[in-house]
Amino acid sequence: MSTTLTSQRGGPGRPPAGHPSGDKRFKILEVFIKRQQQKQDTLIEVLHKAQELFGYLDDGLLFFVAHHLRLPPSRVYGVATFYHYFKLKPQGAHTCVVCMGTACYVKGAHQIVEALERAAGIRAGGTTPDGRLSLLTARCIGACGIAPAVVYDETVAPRQTPESALERVRNWLDHGAG
Numbered sequence: 001m002s003t004t005l006t007s008q009r010g011g012p013g014r015p016p017a018g019h020p021s022g023d024k025r026f027k028i029l030e031v032f033i034k035r036q037q038q039k040q041d042t043l044i045e046v047l048h049k050a051q052e053l054f055g056y057l058d059d060g061l062l063f064f065v066a067h068h069l070r071l072p073p074s075r076v077y078g079v080a081t082f083y084h085y086f087k088l089k090p091q092g093a094h095t096c097v098v099c100m101g102t103a104c105y106v107k108g109a110h111q112i113v114e115a116l117e118r119a120a121g122i123r124a125g126g127t128t129p130d131g132r133l134s135l136l137t138a139r140c141i142g143a144c145g146i147a148p149a150v151v152y153d154e155t156v157a158p159r160q161t162p163e164s165a166l167e168r169v170r171n172w173l174d175h176g177a178g
């Protein structure tokens with residue numbers, strides 16, 4: 001069973017606060033920002049965290065960060081575009097984010113990553129040469145109860161195994177936009 005995370009991801013329609021989508025990654029990011037005491041000079045750290053959680057920084061996510069740091073969106077966008085490290089869109093047509101937080105790790109997330117790396121012929125953090133798949137890892141995405149969790153595009157899949165992950169990704173790699 002999969003849980004569709006959000007219809008807001010990827011556009012200005014994403015709410016600036018809270019996450020009715022149920023995507024816990026927003027909550028994690030919100031808590032992280034609060035821990036920084038919402039200091040505006042922590043913007044780069046916050047963007048790092050956001051990219052780690054989501055894989056890339058789309059407009060809605062940048063707006064979310066701006067709102068919570070009480071910064072003009074233009075400033076947040078300016079910083080995100082200045083540093084090459086930050087990705088503003090997924091590199092591949094599909095994005096697969098394997099959670100490597102503790103709960104997922106102890107339940108075999110590293111084996112999932114290894115299996116995906118082998119199947120796709122890339123290392124985690126990379127994109128296949130044909131641009132079909134970006135394979136990313138994240139620390140806890142807030143779904144420890146269903147560890148090990150993998151986010152396929154914007155859908156969190158629970159209790160993944162190397163086999164289930166391979167099936168999903170192979171489908172993408174073998175059958176186009178799927």
Ligand code: FES
Binds near residue numbers: 100104147
């Ligand atoms: S450690 Fe993977 S969801 Fe928390």
